[in-house]
Amino acid sequence: MKEVVKKDNLKIALVGNPNSGKTSLFNVLTGLRQQVGNFPGVTVDKKTGQTKISADCNATMIDLPGTYSLYPRRADEWVAYKVLMRVDPVVPDAILLVVDASNLKRNLLFCSQLIDLKYPVVIAxxxxxxxxxxxxxxxxxxxxxxxxxxVVSVNPRKDKGIPELKKTLDKLIKQSQPNKVNDFIPIKELAPDAITQVKELVPDLSDYAGLHYLINHENFPLNDTLQENIEATEVRNKFNPTKTQAQEILQRYTNIKTIMDKNVVLPDPLQRKLFTERLDNLLLHRVWGYVILLLVLFVLFQSIFWLAQYPMDGIDWLFTQFTSKLSAILPTAWWSDLLVNGVLAGLGGIVVFIPQIMILFGMVTLLEDTGYMARISFLSDKLMRKVGLNGKSVMPMISGFACAVPAIMSTRNIENRKERLLTIMITPLMSCSARLPVYTILVGLMVPDNRLVLGFMSVKGLIMMAMYLLGIIMSLIVAFVLKFWIKIKEKSFFIMELPLYRGPRWKNVGVTMVEKAKIFVKDAGKVIIVISLILWFLSSYGPGKRMENAENHYAQLIAQTSTTDSLKIEQLTLEQGTAKLENSYAGILGHTIEPVIKPLGFDWKIGIALITSFAAREVFVGTMATLYSVEADNDDTLQQKMENATRSDGSKVYTPATALSLMVFYVLAMQCMSTLAIVKRETKSWKWPVIQFGYMTVLAYVCSFIAYQLFK
Incomplete structure (x- = not known):
């Protein structure tokens, strides 16, 4: 085994079985100061973070995907496997292995394999x-x-044992000659000649690494000559990988049983059930389980309005007052118009929704932290199988409520290729956080007051929940149809370990809420500001003298009106702003597509918003803010401006039917370039994102048309 590398360049791989507490330990060691990227060449998340091992030793922690053994099945397990086999550009110098004491026998299998790879290992x-x-x-x-x-006992949730763990890591790192660790089992006896010959081809391999080269070399990035030589070694020695792997696992469990008998006292199998098992009898019940799930979703969506209403009103009021006072102070010039009606209007349209974004992510984090999220997958497996999916599809779908991009990436946990592809194709139908601002403002237009049902249920919350349920129902219908069209035949198994119920870590919930809000503002804000600036230009300028002529025409009418007739002057001023906007580049674009979207109840301004929001759905609100700010300069909030918007015949634009039609369109339409890009990366083809974009656009148009025609 090689000497540990210099401590100023140390990389420690954090590994362990799923649900062993690995993420909690990573968060504690890195202080939640993490970077998320991708492993080279793949779309699997790579979380890294800096940790201070001792006064003179800092290290980079690499959180590898959870895996049960060194025989991978899923895409993320292959990533962890290649890193541990040192055939990936990310090469760790030491291993911090997280072992679940309550499932010691299962965890020790992976532990024994890492020991035989001859890494410096510390067990947490x-x-x-x-x-x-x-x-x-x-x-x-x-x-x-x-x-x-x-071996160090730790409790990351309560920060116990962390100093002792760091001392142990520091001691291991500073050893000039690491301790020699015996093989857990006699590896070389499994295939003595073949292992010896592979080690001659690839120097510095341990016996166990040599065995894995014989089994999985086809999946390693080796040159053609080396691949051929290892293959020839297999043939020459009549190496049987399946038989060898079975012998290895049997020998490991035999040794593990011996160690367990010596060092572990197990309970009487007839002991009373734990709280977790008793609670599962209720939460996973064939009837009450679904009732409780619907109740949880109901509380989640009601909370988005109950808890967020006052901070949202406060932010909205602050932006309105600030822009009003700034307009009064600044001189009349193009740059002041750009600042107020371009930058601030777009920014205000997104900042106001921060409270709802934080509540959504906070509630989802609570469900994950307590262990209930995994139960939703288990509970949904029977339903999922009827439409061609399985229970593991539920986790990406629920993650899609936050953002479709990481949700689609998380489908790598689904071993079955057909079920994974189906999940990728329907996940964008889940209402992500980017849709939340659109729903909020449109629900406000449908239900302008705080109307309640049965004295306590918010009508706004019920409509919001209906939009989310619409996405879920349509995703199941689409999956059912696509399962007959996608011709991939592969057996499917659903095996999931249910984590224990735990109390929520409120610090983790709070940090997640703040971090997600920052990411939302940072990522969405950049797009919205750019779109708002472009849109301000397109709304403030037009071809030839069309805008100038419209302005002069109404200026003459205003000049001819008596100064005492303030109502008529106000009306003419409003019509002047509308005429200028209609003759701008944005207005011409909106009027061009208006005939196509008119059957859905949309006007030309909504058409502009549909186009701009293909960059990101949340841009809809910023677009509306910019368009109505450019059109009319008053102190009304965006919602008030939209409520007062009228068509050329004087009828209201945003009737309940139009608002419902628009919400349905945003539930079902693919309006996210990032999602299409990630689907292409995951499927390695443009075929599937093109099909996805096509079916979602047609579905959105048809359902929006039906909604408008039924309720207009």
Missing amino acids: LTMMDIAAKKGILIDIPGLERDLGVP
Whole structure:
């Protein structure tokens, strides 16, 4: 085994089984100061963060995807496997292995494999409190002695054992000659000649790494000559990978049983059920489980309005007052118009929705933190299978409520290729956080007052929930249709480990809410400001003298009107702004597409918003803010301006039917370039994003048309 590298350039890979507490430990060690990127060449998340091991030692923690063993099945497990096999550009110098004390036997399989790879390993033993509740007693010094690697008990959720863990890591790092660790099982006896010959072809391999080269070399980035030589070694020695792997696993579990018998006291199997198991009897019940799930979703969407109303009103009032006073102070010039009606109008249209974004992410984090999110997957498996999916499809779909991009990337957890593709194709139908600002302002136009049902249920919240349910129902229908069209035949299995119920980590919830709000403002804000600036230009200028002629025409009418007739002057001023906007580049573009969208109840201004929001859905609100600010300079809020908007015949633009039609369109339309890009990366083809864009656009148009025609 090589000497540990210099401590000023140390990379520590954090590994472990899923649901072992790995993410919690990573958050504690890095202080939530993390960077998220992709592993080279793949779209699997790579989380890294800096941690201070000791006064003179800093390290980069690399959070590898959770995996049960060194025999990968899913895309993310392959990433972790290649890193650990040192065939990836990311090469760790030491391993911090997270082991769940309440599931020790299963976790020790992966542990024993890492030991045989001859890495410097430290074991962080988590869930000791759960093990104690189960009646499991562990002799940690004895376990450490039999495994041959350091073992430290930690509780990341309560910051316990972290100093001891860092001291152990520091000691391991500073060893000039790392301790020699014996093989967990006699690896070389499994294929002595083949392993020896592979190690001659690839120097510095451990016996166990040599065995994996024989089994999986086709999946490693090796040159053609080396691939051929390893293949020839297999043939020459009649190497049977399946038989060898089975022998290895049997030997490992035999040794693990010996270690468990010596160091672990297991409880009486007839002991009373834990709280988690009793609670699962209710939450996973074939009837009450679904009732509770609908109740949870109901509370989530009601909370978006209950809790966010006052801060949203406050932010809206502040922006209105600020822009009004700024307009009065600044001189009349193109740059002041750009600042007030371009930059501030667009920015105000997104900042006002921060409270709702924070509440949405906070509630989703609570569901994940308590362990209920995994139960939703388990509960939904039977329904998912009827439409061609399985329970694992639910997690990406629920993640799609936040953002479709990471949700689609998370489909790599689905082993079945057909089910993964189906999940990718329907996930954008989930109402992401970018749609929330659109829904909020349109629901406000449909239900202008705080109307309640049964004295406590907000009508706005019910309509919001209906939009989310519409996306879910349509996604299941689309999946059912596509399962007959996508011709991939592959067996499907649904195996999921349900995590224990835990109390929420309020610090984690709070940090997530703040971070997600910052990301939303930063990412959405950049797009909205750019779109708002472009839109301001397109709305403020037009071809030839069309805008100038419109302005002069109304200026003459205003001049001819008596100064005492203030109402007529106000009306003519408003008509002047509308005429100028109609003759601008943006107005001409909107009028060009108006015949296509008129059957949906949309006018030319909505048409402009539909075009601009293809960059990102939330741009709709910024577009409306810019258009109505350019058209009329008054102190009304955006919602008030939209409520007062009229067509050329004097009828209101935003009737309940129009607002409903527009919401339905935004539920079902593919208006996110980032999502299309990630679908292309995940499917490695433009075929599927093109099909996705096409079917979602047609579906949105047809359903929006039906909604408007039924309710107009």
